[in-house]
Amino acid sequence: MDYAYVFKYIIIGDINVGKSCLLLQFTDKRFQSAHDCTIGVEFGSRIVNVAEKGVKLQIWDTAGQEQFRSIIRSYYRGAAGALLVYDITKRTTFDHLTMWINDLRNYSTSNMVIVLIGNKCDLSDRREVQKEEGEAFARDHGLIFIETSAKTAVNVEDAFIKTAREICNKIDDGVFDLTNEMCGIKIHHKLPNENPNTRRNSNPNQTSGC
Amino acid sequence: MTIGSTLDTSTNYLFPSSTSEDTTMRFSLTPYPGEKGFQQWKDAISVAIRMPGGLPPSIRQKLWISLATNYIREIHLDWDKTCRFAFNNFSNPDDDQLGIQIVKDLHRTGCSWSSNEHDRATLKRVLLAFARYNKSIGYCQGLNILTGVILDIVDMNEEYALMILIYLIDSILPNFFSNNLRALAIDMAVFREWLRMYNSKLHIHLQKLQSSSHDASGTIYEPPLLNVFTIQWFLTLFATCLPRRATLRVWDALMIEGNEILFRTGLVLWSKLATSVLKVSTADQFYSAMATLSVQLLDEKIIDADNLIKEIYNFGPFPTPMLSDLRQKFSFNITPFQQLSASTTNIPDDGTIKQGVVRSNSDELKLKDNKRSKRKINTITDDETTADEDIANFMSCFAILSSPSRNNRLEYHSNDSTTINNNPTALSRLTPGAYSNLPTTHKTNSIEDSLSLDISQLRQQYKKLKERNKQVQIIVQTASNEQKQRSRAPSMHSSTTNNSENFRRPTISSLEFSTSKLPSSVCSISSGPIVNHLLIKPTDIKRNQFKKTVSIKSSSSSIPIPDRQPKVLQTIQTESIPQEKVQRSKEQEAEEAAELQQELDQLLTSLNLEKPTTSSSSSSSLLSKISDEKEKSTTHETIQLKNVAQTLYNYEKVQVTTNEKKESPNLIDRLLTSRSVQIPKYSSFNPFPSRSFNENVAVNGYKLGLYAPNPTNH
Numbered sequence: 030m031d032y033a034y035v036f037k038y039i040i041i042g043d044i045n046v047g048k049s050c051l052l053l054q055f056t057d058k059r060f061q062s063a064h065d066c067t068i069g070v071e072f073g074s075r076i077v078n079v080a081e082k083g084v085k086l087q088i089w090d091t092a093g094q095e096q097f098r099s100i101i102r103s104y105y106r107g108a109a110g111a112l113l114v115y116d117i118t119k120r121t122t123f124d125h126l127t128m129w130i131n132d133l134r135n136y137s138t139s140n141m142v143i144v145l146i147g148n149k150c151d152l153s154d155r156r157e158v159q160k161e162e163g164e165a166f167a168r169d170h171g172l173i174f175i176e177t178s179a180k181t182a183v184n185v186e187d188a189f190i191k192t193a194r195e196i197c198n199k200i201d202d203g204v205f206d207l208t209n210e211m212c213g214i215k216i217h218h219k220l221p222n223e224n225p226n227t228r229r230n231s232n233p234n235q236t237s238g239c
Numbered sequence: 240m241t242i243g244s245t246l247d248t249s250t251n252y253l254f255p256s257s258t259s260e261d262t263t264m265r266f267s268l269t270p271y272p273g274e275k276g277f278q279q280w281k282d283a284i285s286v287a288i289r290m291p292g293g294l295p296p297s298i299r300q301k302l303w304i305s306l307a308t309n310y311i312r313e314i315h316l317d318w319d320k321t322c323r324f325a326f327n328n329f330s331n332p333d334d335d336q337l338g339i340q341i342v343k344d345l346h347r348t349g350c351s352w353s354s355n356e357h358d359r360a361t362l363k364r365v366l367l368a369f370a371r372y373n374k375s376i377g378y379c380q381g382l383n384i385l386t387g388v389i390l391d392i393v394d395m396n397e398e399y400a401l402m403i404l405i406y407l408i409d410s411i412l413p414n415f416f417s418n419n420l421r422a423l424a425i426d427m428a429v430f431r432e433w434l435r436m437y438n439s440k441l442h443i444h445l446q447k448l449q450s451s452s453h454d455a456s457g458t459i460y461e462p463p464l465l466n467v468f469t470i471q472w473f474l475t476l477f478a479t480c481l482p483r484r485a486t487l488r489v490w491d492a493l494m495i496e497g498n499e500i501l502f503r504t505g506l507v508l509w510s511k512l513a514t515s516v517l518k519v520s521t522a523d524q525f526y527s528a529m530a531t532l533s534v535q536l537l538d539e540k541i542i543d544a545d546n547l548i549k550e551i552y553n554f555g556p557f558p559t560p561m562l563s564d565l566r567q568k569f570s571f572n573i574t575p576f577q578q579l580s581a582s583t584t585n586i587p588d589d590g591t592i593k594q595g596v597v598r599s600n601s602d603e604l605k606l607k608d609n610k611r612s613k614r615k616i617n618t619i620t621d622d623e624t625t626a627d628e629d630i631a632n633f634m635s636c637f638a639i640l641s642s643p644s645r646n647n648r649l650e651y652h653s654n655d656s657t658t659i660n661n662n663p664t665a666l667s668r669l670t671p672g673a674y675s676n677l678p679t680t681h682k683t684n685s686i687e688d689s690l691s692l693d694i695s696q697l698r699q700q701y702k703k704l705k706e707r708n709k710q711v712q713i714i715v716q717t718a719s720n721e722q723k724q725r726s727r728a729p730s731m732h733s734s735t736t737n738n739s740e741n742f743r744r745p746t747i748s749s750l751e752f753s754t755s756k757l758p759s760s761v762c763s764i765s766s767g768p769i770v771n772h773l774l775i776k777p778t779d780i781k782r783n784q785f786k787k788t789v790s791i792k793s794s795s796s797s798i799p800i801p802d803r804q805p806k807v808l809q810t811i812q813t814e815s816i817p818q819e820k821v822q823r824s825k826e827q828e829a830e831e832a833a834e835l836q837q838e839l840d841q842l843l844t845s846l847n848l849e850k851p852t853t854s855s856s857s858s859s860s861l862l863s864k865i866s867d868e869k870e871k872s873t874t875h876e877t878i879q880l881k882n883v884a885q886t887l888y889n890y891e892k893v894q895v896t897t898n899e900k901k902e903s904p905n906l907i908d909r910l911l912t913s914r915s916v917q918i919p920k921y922s923s924f925n926p927f928p929s930r931s932f933n934e935n936v937a938v939n940g941y942k943l944g945l946y947a948p949n950p951t952n953h
Contacts, residue, residue: 069470103462
C-alpha cells in the first residue's frame with residue numbers, strides 16, 4: 030500500500046495497562062493475553078488511510094516499568110503522536126497520568142498530538158476510573174480522549190486513526206513545519222526504483238496536507 | 240562422552256577419575272580447592288564450552304551451580320540463613336509492591352515458558368527471594384526471563400535458581416539492573432564505540448541513517464538505532480533473540496568469562512545482520528528490516544550456535560583490555576554530571592574553547608556528553624535526584640554517535656564564555672533530549688592520555704567548584720533570609736510581594752533576552768524555537784496533582800505569573816500564622832518551594848548578569864553578614880561542593896521529598912539536611928567491581944545479617 034506520510038507514534042503509560050496489546054491489536058488485529066513484557070522499547074508499524082491519503086504509522090511501544098523510563102525518554106522526541114494509556118480497572122495508573130504528561134512536556138517535540146486512552150473497557154465490572162474522570166483529565170490537559178479494549182478491539186483502530194487525523198489537521202493548519210523532521214512527520218517519496226544506496230533527499234518538496 | 244575424549248588434561252577436572260563417588264555427589268563438578276584449582280577448572284570448562292555441541296545439559300546444570308556456590312562462598316554469604324530469609328513465607332514490608340509487579344509478569348515470561356501454575360509459583364518465589372536479597376535492584380523486568388531460563392536448567396529447584404541468579408546478577412552483571420540501568424547505559428555507549436572499531440562500515444551506515452533525521456539546527460532526534468535491540472539483548476542476555484540452544488551456550492560462556500561475552504555476542508550478531516542492514520536507506524526501513532531479521536535470528540537462520548560461540552572466542556583471550564578502558568572512559572565521562580552545572584564549557588562560534596574544565600582536545604566525546612547532560616539538567620521531573628542524574632547520564636550515553644560538525648543552538652548561543660559558568664539554569668534553554676552535533680574535528684587520542692588529562696582537569700574543576708560553592712552558599716543563605724523574613728513579618732505582605740514581583744520582572748525580560756543574546760540568563764525551553772503546546776497552554780492543572788513534581792522548572796513556574804500572584808499572597812499569610820504552619824498542606828509547600836526555587840534562580844541570574852567578578856565580591860560582603868548561619872558548616876563538606884548547583888536545581892523536589900519525610904523548622908535547613916542524604920557517590924563510583932565481590936550487595940547482605948561471622952566452607 031502506498032503512503033504519503035510517515036507519522037511517528039509513541040505509546041506510553043504505566044506498567045501492565047495494555048500498551049503492547051493495543052499495538053498488537055492495531056498492527057496484527059489479534060489479542061494475546063500472555064504477551065511478553067516489553068523490555069526497553071519495541072517497534073511496530075502499519076499503513077492506514079486517513080482523509081484519503083495513505084499514512085504509515087511508525088509506532089514505538091515502550092516499557093512501563095520505572096527503571097526503563099530513562100531509556101524510553103529518548104524516544105519521545107521526534108514523535109508526532111503519543112498514546113498515553115491507563116487501565117480503567119486500576120486507579121493508580123490513572124493517578125500517574127500527571128507524571129506522564131509532565132514527562133511528555135519535558136522531553137517531547139512541540140505540537141505533539143496526545144491521545145489519552147482508558148484501556149480495558151471490556152472489564153467494566155471492575156472499573157475504578159469513570160469515563161467522566163478520563164474526559165475531564167483530557168479536557169484539562171488538552172488531550173483527545175477515548176476508551177478502548179485491546180481485547181475486544183473496541184476503539185483501538187479509532188484511537189490510532191483519530192491521532193493521525195488530528196496530526197493531518199495540524200499539517201493542514203500549517204502547525205507542523207514539514208521541512209523539520211523533528212515533528213515526527215516525514216513525507217514519503219515514491220521512487221520508481223528505490224536504490225538503497227541513494228541518500229534521501231534532505232529537503233523534500235512541501236506538499237499540501239492530507 | 241565426546242567431551243571427555245577430546246579434552247586431555249582438562250578432562251581430569253571435568254570428570255574426576257573417581258567417578259563412583261563423584262557421580263553420587265551433588266557437586267561432582269566442583270573445582271579443586273584453592274584459587275589456582277578453581278582457575279584451572281574454569282579454563283577446562285572454557286575449553287569444553289567451545290566444543291561443537293557445547294556442554295550436555297547435565298553438565299551445564301552442574302557448572303552453573305558450581306560457579307554460583309563458589310561465588311556464595313567467596314562472599315562469605317551464610318546460605319542457609321539467606322534462604323531462610325529470602326524464601327520465608329511471611330510477608331515483608333516491601334513484598335506487596337514487589338509481589339504485585341512480579342505476579343503481573345509471571346504470565347509474560349516468554350511464550351515458550353511453562354504455563355504450569357506450579358512453575359509460575361516457583362518463578363514468583365525465586366524472584367521475590369531475589370528482590371528481598373538484593374534490595375537495590377528489587378525486581379526489574381527482564382529478571383523474570385532470566386530466572387525462567389535458570390529454573391529450566393536447575394529443574395525448578397528454587398534454591399539453586401536463587402543462587403545462580405545471585406551469581407549472575409551480582410557477580411557477572413554488577414549494577415546492570417540497579418540504579419535505573421546505569422551500567423547498561425554505559426555499556427551501550429561502550430558497545431557502540433566497540434562496534435565502530437569492529438565493523439566501521441556498519442557503524443558509519445547506522446550513523447548515517449540516524450543523522451538523516453535532524454532538525455534545521457542539526458540536532459539529531461533519532462536515538463541510536465542499535466539501542467532498541469541491543470538493550471533488549473543485553474537485559475535478557477539474548478534469551479529473547481536467540482534460539483534456546485544458542486542462548487544457553489552463550490550463557491555458559493557468560494558464566495565463565497564474564498560480561499564481556501555480551502559485547503562479543505552483540506558484535507558478532509550485528510555483523511551477521513550487517514549485510515541486510517547495509518541495504519536499507521532510512522531509519523524507518525531499518526526498523527522494518529529488523530522485524531524480519533529478528534525472526535530469522537530466532538530461527539537460527541542468521542547464525543548457528545556453534546559458529547556463534549566460535550566467533551565469540553575468535554576475539555582473542557579474555558578479557559579484552561580495551562573493554563575496561565572504554566568502560567572507564569564512558570563511566571567517567573558521564574559521571575561528573577552535577578559538576579557541570581557549576582563549571583561548564585562554552586564553545587564560541589569559532590569553535591575554540593575558551594573556558595571550562597573540559598578542555599581536552601582529545602576528548603570531544605566527553606564534551607558532547609557534558610553538553611547533553613547540561614541540557615537535561617533543567618528538564619528533570621523525577622521524584623529522585625539520583626534518577627534524574629541517571630537520566631542525564633543515560634541520555635549522554637546516547638550521544639556518542641552523533642553526527643559530525645553541525646552547530647546547534649547551544650553553540651550558537653554560547654558565545655558569552657564567562658557568565659554561563661556561574662549559572663546552571665542557563666542550560667534550561669536547550670531543548671531537552673536533543674542530540675547535539677559538536678564539531679568533531681579532533682580524533683580521540685589514546686584512552687590513557689585522556690584519562691590522565693581528566694584527572695588534572697578534575698583537580699582544576701575542584702578548585703573552581705570550591706570558589707563557586709562560596710557563591711552558591713550566599714545565594715542559599717540569602718534565600719533563606721528572605722524566607723525567614725517572609726514568615727516572620729506578616730505585616731510586610733505587600734512589600735514582600737512587590738519584592739518578588741520585582742524579582743520576576745528581570746527574569747521575564749532576561750528570558751526573552753536570552754533567546755537572542757545572553758546564553759547565561761535564566762531561561763527555558765520557551766527560548767528555543769520548540770515549544771510544546773502543553774507548556775504554553777494555560778492549563779488549570781490542580782495543584783494537588785503536582786504533589787511530587789511541583790511545577791518542575793523555573794521556566795514553567797515563571798510563565799503563569801498573574802495566576803499565581805494571589806496564591807503567593809495566600810501562602811505567605813498562612814505561613815505567618817504559626818498554628819497553621821504545622822498543618823500546612825502539601826500543595827502550599829510545593830508552591831512555596833516553587834516560589835523559592837524561582838527566587839533562587841533569579842538570584843543566580845542577577846549574580847550572573849553582573850560581571851562575575853563583582854558578583855563574587857558582593858558575595859563575600861553578603862557572606863560576612865550572614866556568617867553566623869549554621870548552614871555554613873554543612874555546606875563546606877567536600878562532596879557537597881560538587882552538588883550545590885545541582886541541588887539548587889532539584890531544590891523544589893528535595894523540598895517536597897523532605898516535607899514528606901519530616902517537618903523541620905526551616906526550608907533551608909531541610910534543603911541542607913536532605914542534600915547530605917541524597918548525594919550520589921559518583922566520585923567513588925565503580926560500575927564494575929571485581930567479579931568476586933560486589934560491594935553494594937555485600938553491604939546489603941551485612942545489613943540483613945546474611946553473612947557468616949567467619950568464612951564458612953559451604
